[in-house]
Amino acid sequence: MIGYLEGKLLKKEGDRILVLANQVGYEVLLPAFVMETFHGKSIGDAISLNIYYHQTEKQPKPVLIGFNLDAEKEFFLHFISVEAIGPLKAVKALNMPVREIARAIEAKDAAALKNLKGIGERTALKIVASLSGKMEKFVLIRKEEEPPGVVPDVANQVYEVLVSQLGHKPLDAKRMINEAMKRNVHIETPEELFDEVYRGERNK
Numbered sequence: 001m002i003g004y005l006e007g008k009l010l011k012k013e014g015d016r017i018l019v020l021a022n023q024v025g026y027e028v029l030l031p032a033f034v035m036e037t038f039h040g041k042s043i044g045d046a047i048s049l050n051i052y053y054h055q056t057e058k059q060p061k062p063v064l065i066g067f068n069l070d071a072e073k074e075f076f077l078h079f080i081s082v083e084a085i086g087p088l089k090a091v092k093a094l095n096m097p098v099r100e101i102a103r104a105i106e107a108k109d110a111a112a113l114k115n116l117k118g119i120g121e122r123t124a125l126k127i128v129a130s131l132s133g134k135m136e137k138f139v140l141i142r143k144e145e146e147p148p149g150v151v152p153d154v155a156n157q158v159y160e161v162l163v164s165q166l167g168h169k170p171l172d173a174k175r176m177i178n179e180a181m182k183r184n185v186h187i188e189t190p191e192e193l194f195d196e197v198y199r200g201e202r203n204k
Contacts, residue, residue, distance in 0.1 A: 003051055004048070004049070004050055004051055005021050005051055006046075006049075007019045007048075008020045009041055009043055009046075011043070012043075015030060015091065016028060016029050017035075017066070019047065026064060028051070028064045028065070030066050030091075031093075031095070032117075033097050034066060039156075040155060040156070042159055049067060050067045050069065050070050050072070051064050052064070052066075052073055052076055059088075063088070069141065071098075071137065071138060074138075075101075075138045076094075078131055078135075079094070079101075079131070081130065082123075082126055082127050082131065083126055084126065085123065089118060092118055093116040093118050094116065095115075095117050096115065096116060097141075098141050099138060099140070100112075102136075102138035105128055105131050105132055105135045106135045108128050113127055154187070154188070154189060154190050155177050157190045158193045161194075162176065176200065177197065179200055180197045180200055181193070
């Protein structure tokens, strides 16, 4: 059974990614809150995931579900213990960060839980009844943050130009972008990021 994967990002599409590990490509489903953290990642990047492995008689084809943190996977196990919530339904439902869902459960806020995809009032009440009092740990999960002022698409656009048009190696391009964003946290457009990258390289 697969519990952890480490490799290179081969493809991103919809709710899943393809990971190359030991010359084998693994398709991994990602809940929306995990997929959001991959917006800034590029093909070829080294990645690692904690994996929930799902296979049953009704679901004979193995399904891999990925998480950045072991605590996120642990929360997932709690979540699918609720009646009528299976792993595949849970993957689609988790469109909010775990810390926010955990906070709503502890506050017995069924209305907030109805914002989860596919979760109606009845199921939201079941989630509260089943998991309330067990979520304190997950409220403390760190908040994933993008560099201030920079949208992932902006960094991606500049990265693609540096690598595909200007001939930089992927690692060098990422370094140049990261250094530029640290120097100027107020960048909002590709043009501003290009200018900052240029300034940094010119001064070396």
